Amino acid sequence: VTRLRILIARVRGLLQGRAADRELQEEIAAHLDEATDVYMRQGLSPGEARRAARRSLGGATQVREAYRDVRSFTAIENAARDVRHAARRLMRAPVFALAMLLTLALGIGANTAIFSVVNGVLLRPLPFPEPDRLVGLWQTAPGLGIDEIHASIADYVTYREHSRTLADVALWQRTSATMLMDGAPERVEGLRATFQLLPLLGVQPVLGRPLAEADNDAASAEVVMLGYGYWQRQFGGDPGIVGRRVTIDGTIREVVGVLPRDFWFMDARHDVVMPLRFSRADVRLAGYNYGAVGRLLPGVTIDQVNADVARMIALAFTLFPPPSGMSSVKQMEDARLGPNVRPLIDDVVGDIGDSLWVITATLAIVLLIACANVANLMLVRADGRTQELAVRAAIGAGRGRLARELLIESLLLGLAAGVVGIVFAIGALNVVLATDAIMLPRIASVGVDGASVAFALVLSVVASLIFGAVPLLKRSHGRLVDVLRAGGRNASAGRDRQLTRNLLTTVQVALALVLLVGSGLMIRSLHSMRRVEPGFTDPATLQTFRAAFTGVAADDVRRLQLQHDLVDALAGISGVTAVSLMDLLPMTGSSSQDPVAASDKTYAPDTIPPLRRFFTAAPGTFRALGTPVVAGREYTWTDIHDRRSVAIIGEGFARELWGSAGAAIGKQIRENPNHAWSEIVGVVADVRHDGVDRAAPSAVYWPLRTEQSVAYLVRSRRTGTEGLATDIRRAVAAAGIPLTQLQAMDEIYERSMARTAFTLTLLAISGGMALLLALVGTYAVISYAVSQRTREMGIRLALGAQHGHLQLVFVLRGMAWGAIGVACGLLAALPLSTLMSSLLFEVSPVDPATYAVTGLTLLAASALASYVPARRVSRIEAVEALRSE
C-alpha cells in the first residue's frame, strides 16, 4: 500500500513540477532566516549569522537536487527537458529544420507506403484459418513444353481417394453466366466449385447451407449460392432467399445459401457460386481446366506433397480411361506430367512480387540518400556550434552528455519526420489506390495500418541513428584546446568535415545514378514495348464488348444467325466502318491450347503433335482488328452457316510447317484424330495474344461454331464516346442479349503494359527524388565551401587571381567528386540492375546507352549544381573579404 501511495505521489510530483520547486525554495528561505535569527541571538553579526546558517544547511543546490530525485522520476524529467531543449535548438533555425524534416518525411513516407503495399499483398497471410496449410495443386508437363497446368477431374478424384498428405482438396473454376432478373438478362461472375471449397477454407455461409457432396453429382438438382454483395444488391438482403428459384443460363436453380460478407477467394468475383458437376462413372483422363486447392495434413511439407502428387498422377493413369479419341494412355505419358504444388498465396500474388521488391529496394535507396543529405545539413549545423560546444565541454559538460543532446536532436527530428511521413504515406496510397491503373492482387487488403505505423516509426529511429551518427563520429576527433584557440577557424578540423561532406555527396550521386539507370532501363523497356507490332492496329478506334448468347437460342444454327444479325445491326450505327466478333480478344488471357496435326506430315504413332493456341474467328474479324491477311482470305458467312471445314492460321504456324504463308493455303489440319480435316483458307499476321512483352503464340483461328460468350469488335472513330456506347447498348438490348465489359481496345493494350508502366512511374519518381537530393547535396557542399573560403579567396584576389579562375576551381572540385560518385554508381548499378532483368523487355540490364546517358546527365547536373554556388565567388570583393573576419 505504501509503495502505491509513493508512486501516486510521484506521478503527482511529475505534474506539479515548478510549483513544488517554488515551495521548496520558500521553505529553505524560511529555514535560513530562522537559523540566522538564532545565530544572531547567539551574538554573531548579521553577515556571520547568515554564513553560519548556510553552512549548517549544506549546499542549497544539492538539497534541491536530492529533493527533486525524491519528488518524482528524475529520468523522465531529464528526458523531457532534453527533448524540450532539442526542439528549441532545432527551431532556432526553422528553415534548416523544415528542410531536414521534409527530406526525411518524403523518404520515410515513400517507404511506409510501399511497405503497406508489400505487407498487404505479399506478406499478410491469406484470410483463412491456418493459411500456410493451403496449397495450389498445379502440375507441369515438360513433354508438352508447359510449366503450369491445372488439374483435371480425374486428378481430383484420385487426390480425394488416394492422397496420404492432403486433409482435403477442392476444384474450382471461374465462370460467368446470365441471370434472368425479372425477365431482364444480367451478367453475373462467379465460381464453380466442388463442395469442399468452403469447409476447406474454413468459411461458413451466413444463411442456408454450404454446397453438399450430392450437389456435385451431375444427376442432382441444380443449386446456387449467392455472394453477400449480390444478395444485398439484387435481392435487398431478403432473409427468405433460401429456397427461392432463380434462372441462370436458362436453367432453374434453387438458392441454398449466402456467402459471408468478407468472403474472399483468389480475387475472383463471386456473385454466384455454383457446384461443379460431373458423373463419377464418366470421368476420363485429361481436361486440365480446374484450379485445385488443397489443405495439407498438419506437418506435411511441400516436398512431401509433391512426391505424393507424383505418385497419384501415375496412379490416375491406371484408374481412368484415356480421353476420347486416344487409344491408350501412352500419349498422356509423353506429356511427362509432374507435380508443381505451391503455397496458395503464390497463386494469388503471381509475379507482381518482382516489381514490388525492386520498387522497395529503390525507395530504400531514396531514404539512404535523404539520410545522407540530412547528415550533411547536421554537419553544417554542428560546425556552427563548434565554439559553443567546446566552451561547454571546457566548463565540464561530459562528452556523453553532449553526444546525448545531439542524438536526442536526431531522434526528435526523425520521429517528427516519421509522423509527417505516415501522413504522406496515407495520402499517396489513397491517390494510387484510387486509380485503376495498377492491377495489384489483394488490393483490398492494402492500407496504412498498425504494422505500417510501427514500420514507419522503426524506420524513423533507424534513420535518426544513421544521420545522427555522422556528426557524432566527426565530433569525437575535435581537440578542445585547438577549437578554442582557433576561434572557429580551425583549418584542419574544417578540412576533415569538408571531406566527410564530400564523401556523403559522392554517395548520394552514386545512389542516384543507380536509381536513374533503373528508370532509364524501364523507359527503354516501355519504348521497346510500344514499338512492338501487337498484331492489331490503332487500338484507340476499336470499341469492344462481350455478349453472352446463353439461353437465347434453341440450337447452334439459330445462335449463329443471332450473332450474325447483331453484326449487321452494329454495322448500321453511324461512323462504324467494320464489325465482327471473336471468342477472346487479344491480351485478355486466353489459354486454350491443344495439339494440331497436318495431313501432309507424318507423326510417330501415339505421340502428340505440337500444341497450338485455339481461337474462334468470324467473317471480318481480322479486318476489324486490323490484322493483315498475309495469304488467302478471311471467312465468309457462307463458311459459317454452311459449317464448311475451313481454318485460318497464324503466320508463325504456317512458316514452321510449310516455310511460307502462301505454301500453307490449301493444306489440311485437324485437332483430333476423330475430327474431319479442315482446309487452310487464310494465313494472318501473328498477334501478341499474351501481351506485348510475350512472343506471339502459334495460333489457329477456327470458324465460329458453338461459341456462346463472344467479344464484338466495332471499328469506329467515335470509340470511347458516350454516343457510340449508347448506340451499341441500344442495338444489343434490342437483340435481348446482356452486354458486359464495354471498353476500347486501347484500354486492353495499355493494361498489358500496366505493370511496366507502374514500375517505371515509381522508379522514375524515386529516381527524380534521388537526383534532386543529390543536386541539393552538391549545391550545399560547394556553397558551404565557398562561404568558408571567402577570406582565402579575398587574399588570392588581392594577389591578382581572376574571378573566373577561382570559380573554375570550385566547379572542377564539384565535378571531380561528382565524377567519383558517377564511377562508383556505375559499378554499383551493374549488379543491381541485373536483379531487375525480369522486368525488362528487349533491353540488356547492362545497356551501354542507358549507362552512358545517365552518367553524362549526372556529371552535367553536378557541374551545374557546383556552378550556381561558385558564381558567388565573382561577387567577392578582395577588400571586403579580408575585412570580413
Added chain:
Amino acid sequence: MATAKHDVLYGSLGLLVLKTLEALGPLHGYLLARRIEQISGNHLAMNQGTLYPALLRLEQAGWVTSKWGLSDSGRRVKVYTLTKSGRKQIAVQEAEWQQATGIVARFFDIQEDPS
C-alpha cells in the same frame, strides 16, 4: 574536540524525524533539525538540508502531513505533523532497528574460542 561528531546513519533519519515529531508534536523544518541535533546531545552532525528530501519521502509514504503555518517569529513556514499511520510505522521501524542492532551486537559478543 572531546567528542567526535557522527554522521546520521544512512536510512535512520526517517525514524529520528518520526520519533521527534511523536515526542514534540508538530514542528517546522528548522526547528525539527535543531531538535534532532539537540536530542542527540549535539553529537550528530547533519546537513540540515538533507532533512527536506527525507521529509518529502515520509510525506509521500503518508506518515507525516504538512501544511503552511507561522513560526514563533511570524514567518510563513511548512509545519509537519505525524499521522496515524506514521505512529504505527514508528513501532514497526523501532522493532526493525532493535533487531538490526541486536544482530550487530552479537558480533561484538563473540568470544575467542577457548580451546
